[in-house]
Amino acid sequence: MPFFTLETLTPEIQALVMRNIDTVRSLKSLLHASPRLFQVFRTRREYLLTQVAFNQFHPDIIEDVWTLTKALQIPRSAPLADIHDFVNDLSLVDNDYEQHSMPPSTIIPLCKVGTTIAWFIEDYKRSSLELLTDLGKYMDLQQDTETLESDLSIVEKGRLQRAFCRFETCCRLYTVAEGEDATYQHFCQARRYLRTLLADDVEEIACIRDYLVRRLWGVFEAMEDRAVQEDPGSTIRKLGNVCQPHDWFSRMGKLGHRDYMEYILSQGLGFLREVLESDGLKRAEIVISHSTRRTNCISKALSDEGDKSSYEISVDYDAGSYDGEGDYIGDGLDNLSQGLVWANDHKVPSDWGRWPLKGLRDWGYMFWGGRRLQASGVLDQDPRIVAEYLFNERSDRRSVEDRLSECPWPNNPKSCQNWANNPLHEFARRPEPENFEEVID
Structure with missing residues (x-):
């Protein structure tokens, strides 16, 4: 009984194998490992790249x-x-x-x-x-x-x-x-x-x-x-x-x-x-x-x-x-x-x-x-x-200039107090400062 390897398969079957690869990275690895498959790929480059590109997705x-x-x-x-x-x-x-x-x-x-x-x-x-x-x-x-x-x-x-x-x-x-x-x-x-x-x-x-x-x-x-x-x-x-x-x-x-x-x-x-x-x-x-x-x-x-x-x-x-x-x-x-x-x-x-x-x-x-x-x-x-418990991606709203001045919102004492008294300021919804739009926008 003959023993077949990927290298000994016909070019048509080798192309079919490459056509079903699901990532470009896998295709590149295969082509680097096999000069014969690379030659087959060169003759069908556009078709195989098209199929593999779409195979990346659901x-x-x-x-x-x-x-x-x-x-x-x-x-x-x-x-x-x-x-x-x-x-x-x-x-x-x-x-x-x-x-x-x-x-x-x-x-x-x-x-x-x-x-x-x-x-x-x-x-x-x-x-x-x-x-x-x-x-x-x-x-x-x-x-x-x-x-x-x-x-x-x-x-x-x-x-x-x-x-x-x-x-x-x-x-x-x-x-x-x-x-x-x-x-x-x-x-x-x-x-x-x-x-x-x-x-x-x-x-x-x-x-x-x-x-x-x-x-x-x-x-x-x-x-x-x-x-x-x-x-x-x-x-x-x-x-x-x-x-x-x-x-x-x-x-x-x-x-x-x-x-x-x-x-x-x-x-x-x-x-x-x-x-x-x-x-x-x-x-x-x-x-x-x-x-x-x-x-x-x-x-x-x-x-x-x-x-x-x-x-x-x-x-x-x-x-x-x-x-x-x-x-x-x-x-x-x-x-x-x-x-x-x-x-x-x-x-x-x-x-x-x-x-x-x-x-x-x-x-x-x-x-x-x-x-x-x-x-x-x-x-x-x-x-x-x-x-x-929304994550607050503005947990530190102060500029570098304000942080060096050691106050989150220098023009809003109420906001400074809110910031200092909130132990979960990264994850808990913080009371909004009076000038909220000015602060975050």
């Missing part, structure tokens, strides 16, 4: 991946008329990728985005579950740590992939040209895209936005901590000094941080990953150099989604019932997540994606399967009570 979100692929072909800062036409044609998108062999200029960006999304999914899990564990400690919840920290299910990964794909599509379509601010027309186009989605899909994008904001506040605060510890002539302080129109570390500069953050968000996942993976002065240089531009069209569009009505939710609102054996019926991509049903107490949700009303999005409830949520202990709690 099969039920291919339509969104295809939309992102088309969006990646549109130049950044494209004319609004082109964006208008793109949104109009979304229903005409041909998503049968198996019939296509895309050129490298089209498919390689998608391969890179797929790799970046995989990185962010792991980061999202780690960041969100850390907060969920902290929530359990503060509320004295009984948590099954092993289940809570187990590998993501296929459905959980699919939900996260879909939300990240849609977030990246928003970033590609609504990037404002360098040196310009977002206009009302940019906001309108972003809202038009979101209105092609279902209400709970918009909430998923808002979850991703909130997670990224939370991570960026951590970056900003780490930079500020370093600036507090160093002398005025240090490199990081000099970087802040050249930021316009105000020193990045000054009181006035602090007021613009959220706007700067919105611009960083709009640059897309690749740039955000560069920010999060960098450190020290390199990170400060990247962030501060992008802190003279402002755009908030994505968050503004998300905040305008409060009028989504019940018929625009994915499935009927009884989805996700417990089957008595450890699983939740309807825990699939086409159904409402069990967390969404719990968070809204089986009522039709409102205020989709609104920035000041983040609800329970900080705990990742939109993406976790029923088994993980059950292990977290939150399903046994009233969601309104859990909401009182």
